[in-house]
Structures are given as C-alpha cells and as structure tokens.
Amino acid sequence: MYHAPVLRSESLAALQLRPDGVYVDATFGGGGHSAPILTQLGDNGRLYAFDQDEDARTNALKPEFTAHTGFHFIHSNFRFLKRQLRASGVRPGTVDGILADLGVSSHQLDTPERGFSYRFDAALDMRMNPSDERSAADVLNACTSDELQRVFGAFGEVRNARTLAQACVRFREKSRFQTTADLVGVCEAVVMGERWRYLSQVFQALRMEVNDEIGALRDFMADATEMLRQGGRLVVITYHSIEDRLVKNWLKSGNAEGAVHQDFYGNIERPFEIITKKPLEPSAGEVQENPRARSAKLRVAVKK
Numbered sequence: 001m002y003h004a005p006v007l008r009s010e011s012l013a014a015l016q017l018r019p020d021g022v023y024v025d026a027t028f029g030g031g032g033h034s035a036p037i038l039t040q041l042g043d044n045g046r047l048y049a050f051d052q053d054e055d056a057r058t059n060a061l062k063p064e065f066t067a068h069t070g071f072h073f074i075h076s077n078f079r080f081l082k083r084q085l086r087a088s089g090v091r092p093g094t095v096d097g098i099l100a101d102l103g104v105s106s107h108q109l110d111t112p113e114r115g116f117s118y119r120f121d122a123a124l125d126m127r128m129n130p131s132d133e134r135s136a137a138d139v140l141n142a143c144t145s146d147e148l149q150r151v152f153g154a155f156g157e158v159r160n161a162r163t164l165a166q167a168c169v170r171f172r173e174k175s176r177f178q179t180t181a182d183l184v185g186v187c188e189a190v191v192m193g194e195r196w197r198y199l200s201q202v203f204q205a206l207r208m209e210v211n212d213e214i215g216a217l218r219d220f221m222a223d224a225t226e227m228l229r230q231g232g233r234l235v236v237i238t239y240h241s242i243e244d245r246l247v248k249n250w251l252k253s254g255n256a257e258g259a260v261h262q263d264f265y266g267n268i269e270r271p272f273e274i275i276t277k278k279p280l281e282p283s284a285g286e287v288q289e290n291p292r293a294r295s296a297k298l299r300v301a302v303k304k
C-alpha cells in the first residue's frame with residue numbers, strides 16, 4: 001500500500017464537506033484523504049490536490065480520481081498554495097476547506113533509493129521533489145558544524161547534537177557523504193540511547209532541513225488563511241512538536257510565533273475560531289494497526 005491515511009474519518013468529519021464546495025488537499029500522497037472527499041462532492045464540487053512528489057502525481061492519474069471532473073492535481077510545493085490556486089482560477093477568500101497531512105508518506109520512507117530511511121543503503125537524497133537543489137548529502141557536505149548542530153538539535157531533538165555535528169565534520173575531512181550508510185556509520189560512533197531511535201531522530205532532522213519543512217508550513221499557513229472564505233475550515237495533521245506548535249500558534253494568533261497583535265481599537269486579532277482546544281489523536285486501535293500514526297495530532301479551526 002502506498003500510504004495508510006491517518007485520522008481519515010476524523011479529518012473528513014472536521015471538513016464538514018458541502019457537495020458543491022471548493023476544497024484543497026495540500027498533501028495528496030496516495031490520495032487516501034482525497035478519495036473519500038471526492039465521494040462526497042457533487043458535479044459542481046471541486047478538489048485541488050497538491051503534492052510535490054512525482055510518485056504522488058502518478059497516483060493522481062488513477063481513474064478513481066480523474067473520473068471526477070472537479071478533481072485537479074497540482075504538482076507543486078504547498079508553500080505556493082495561493083499562487084497556484086489563483087493560476088487555477090480560485091480567488092482568495094473563496095475556499096471552503098483545506099486539509100494538510102504533513103510529513104512523508106510510507107511510500108517515500110519505504111522506497112530505498114529515495115534515501116529517507118536508515119534501514120536501506122542508498123544515495124543520501126531525501127528530497128520530496130527530486131528537482132529541488134539540495135539533497136541530504138549536499139546539506140551534510142556543505143553546512144558548518146554549528147548549522148548541523150542546530151538541525152540535529154532543533155528538528156531531531158538529538159541530545160548530543162554538537163558531538164554528532166563534529167563527527168560529521170571530521171568524516172568530511174577524509175571523505176564526502178554519499179550514502180545513507182555513510183551517515184549511519186558516523187552516527188554509530190556517537191549513538192546515545194537506543195540505536196533505532198537515535199537514527200530515526202537524525203534522519204528525520206535532516207529530512208526536515210532538506211525539504212525546508214518548517215519554512216514551507218509557515219508559508220502554507222499564511223496562504224491558507226488568505227484562501228479560506230469566512231466560515232471555511234482548516235484541518236492540519238502534524239507529526240512533530242515544532243510543526244504542531246507552529247500550527248497551534250497560527251490558529252490562535254495568525255502568526256508562527258503566537259505573538260498577540262491588536263488592531264487600532266485594541267481588539268486582539270484572531271483569524272480563526274479554534275474547534276479543537278486540544279488536538280485530536282489517533283485511537284489505540286489505529287496506532288496498533290498503523291504505528292506510523294502514533295505521533296499524529298489533528299487541529300481544526302474555522303476562519304472568522
């Protein structure tokens with residue numbers, strides 16, 4: 001299976017679909033969320049599905065999607081949501097609902113040659129969009145020790161980020177990072193705690209840097225806020241504490257930092273009514289069936 005959709009019925013319910021509404025699935029993947037959305041749309045409903053991955057684009061060519069005349073796949077980073085939707089004739093302030101299910105798909109993790117996983121020896125790539133400039137190997141070969149320490153510490157919560165960054169720089173003095181095995185080898189000399197956990201944290205951190213996942217999310221939240229109509233619904237599933245904090249702050253205050261802004265009359269600006277005071281999480285049953293769902297958090301808000 002390409003990807004088991006996470007919190008599918010919860011996110012669908014949160015969108016409160018109208019048959020003739022305009023919707024966006026910002027992270028199409030295998031279409032696990034798009035497919036049930038389409039079944040609820042009528043002939044006048046529209047779904048714009050984004051993904052920056054070529055393999056997701058191939059999935060979108062399946063008849064179950066193309067059979068619906070209101071289905072449009074946009075092969076793009078979702079950080080360009082507004083620009084791409086406008087190019088497709090969708091005006092700001094007119095979208096009924098936007099869903100984003102962040103991170104990587106199981107297909108990406110389980111395809112050895114994509115280089116996302118420490119479980120396979122392959123080129124150290126990790127680009128969701130292979131035509132992006134920097135691969136994971138480029139990041140490891142070019143960043144300073146301080147930059148690498150920030151990546152491992154902030155995105156991976158690696159406890160000995162400084163030691164690992166220095167080990168990477170020492171490796172570079174004799175060789176160049178090319179494969180996942182090169183990185184695994186460097187990690188193995190400095191690993192703290194359980195090996196699998198340490199490697200997962202390091203690989204996740206690097207992936208987030210290569211794909212500028214936090215920068216893209218920030219741009220997406222700004223564009224999504226503009227594209228939704230009043231009463232439109234934003235549904236976001238995150239898998240990382242930094243992502244979740246960013247989304248939570250944005251829904252609360254309209255910016256990534258959660259800074260409170262007041263208008264001319266002293267009213268606090270709140271672009272959304274928050275529906276999920278606490279994020280929804282997958283049930284024990286879902287996590288048992290699909291362990292990759294375990295860190296998921298779903299937040300829902302309505303544009304004011």
Ligand SMILES: C[S@@+](CC[C@H](N)C(=O)[O-])C[C@H]1O[C@@H](n2cnc3c(N)ncnc32)[C@H](O)[C@@H]1O
Pocket residue numbers: 003004005006026027028029030031032033050051052053056076077078079101102103104105106128216
């Ligand atoms: C968790 S998967 C989504 C799976 C999908 N909901 C399903 O059920 O099949 C995330 C997908 O979003 C895509 N993606 C992640 N960040 C993206 C971005 N900034 N722009 C566009 N697509 C992105 C990935 O390529 C991946 O296919």
